Amino acid sequence: MVDQQPQVVSGLQLWQWRNQAMQAAIAAAVPPSEVDWLLQEIAGLDRLALRLESFKDWSEIPMAMSLADLEQLWHRRLHDRLPVQYIAGVTPWRKFQLVVSSAVLIPRPETECLIDLAVAAITHSQANPSLDQGHWVDLGTGSGAIAIGLADVLPKATIHAVDYSATALEIAQANAQNLGFADRIYFHQGSWWEPLTPLKGQFSGMVSNPPYIPTETVATLEPEVMQHEPHLALDGGTDGLDDIRHLIAVSPSYLRPGGVWLIEMMAGQADAVQEMLLNQGSYCNVQIYPDLEGIERFALAYVSGE
Numbered sequence: 062m063v064d065q066q067p068q069v070v071s072g073l074q075l076w077q078w079r080n081q082a083m084q085a086a087i088a089a090a091v092p093p094s095e096v097d098w099l100l101q102e103i104a105g106l107d108r109l110a111l112r113l114e115s116f117k118d119w120s121e122i123p124m125a126m127s128l129a130d131l132e133q134l135w136h137r138r139l140h141d142r143l144p145v146q147y148i149a150g151v152t153p154w155r156k157f158q159l160v161v162s163s164a165v166l167i168p169r170p171e172t173e174c175l176i177d178l179a180v181a182a183i184t185h186s187q188a189n190p191s192l193d194q195g196h197w198v199d200l201g202t203g204s205g206a207i208a209i210g211l212a213d214v215l216p217k218a219t220i221h222a223v224d225y226s227a228t229a230l231e232i233a234q235a236n237a238q239n240l241g242f243a244d245r246i247y248f249h250q251g252s253w254w255e256p257l258t259p260l261k262g263q264f265s266g267m268v269s270n271p272p273y274i275p276t277e278t279v280a281t282l283e284p285e286v287m288q289h290e291p292h293l294a295l296d297g298g299t300d301g302l303d304d305i306r307h308l309i310a311v312s313p314s315y316l317r318p319g320g321v322w323l324i325e326m327m328a329g330q331a332d333a334v335q336e337m338l339l340n341q342g343s344y345c346n347v348q349i350y351p352d353l354e355g356i357e358r359f360a361l362a363y364v365s366g367e
């Protein structure tokens with residue numbers, strides 16, 4: 062959203078806007094701390110200046126948008142439940158600042174764990190010490206978060222990022238470019254593994270945060286998610302498992318023997334996912350991992366044969 066012309070406001074004007082925005086946030090049951098987060102992003106204020114209110118005396122503060130535009134977007138935050146990350150146009154994720162728009166899911170804190178689990182999966186695989194090399198893929202990359210996270214921790218690997226949405230891929234590519242990973246990540250438009258057919262059997266690992274929410278549940282999600290985030294990235298079909306089922310069925314022909322299969326899923330899906338992986342017949346060492354809240358959130362498996 063931050064594509065407006067830079068603007069300058071006085072510290073006093075911004076102080077007054079902040080007070081009023083915080084009051085309105087409390088009245089609308091939105092955390093008032095979001096105002097300060099937004100001002101860090103839009104006005105470049107640091108937390109100390111915000112806490113001490115020292116910016117009140119500054120004569121000029123450069124802003125990424127006018128106060129009128131900020132006010133209009135804050136109104137949308139409170140009354141249309143537009144997520145604050147879409148207003149700022151960025152979100153923090155692991156050590157990165159990622160550009161986001163409503164074309165991509167806002168990367169979640171729990172998804173950060175997938176990167177550490179991929180590293181642990183490589184470290185623990187005594188059978189296959191070269192898993193940190195070769196091709197790795199993030200299927201359904203969205204903002205590019207997972208692909209960038211993998212490129213960061215797997216310096217010897219070639220990373221691929223696939224998304225069905227061309228608009229999402231543009232954002233992912235911009236993020237890779239901004240963060241210095243443009244030469245490490247190959248972007249492909251298409252459905253799941255399909256654009257990677259020429260590399261069948263060669264992948265050391267696959268990581269995905271696929272859509273996993275049952276269709277009927279999508280309508281019950283909080284309005285920030287339901288009304289503003291892309292349903293393509295959320296809706297996993299009747300039982301939420303359509304895409305995970307597809308990834309279980311198809312991945313063994315793309316991964317090399319011993320290759321890593323790693324996904325995020327929803328609370329309550331672990332037993333079904335584990336059973337599908339075991340029944341498929343091509344996987345071994347199936348494991349379920351919790352997120353930081355203790356919810357069974359991640360499924361990891363290796364393709365048998367090494």
Ligand code: GLN
Pocket residue numbers: 166169270271272273274282286294295296
């Ligand atoms: N974790 C997301 C949510 O809470 C859903 C992401 C997904 O479906 N992959 O809405």
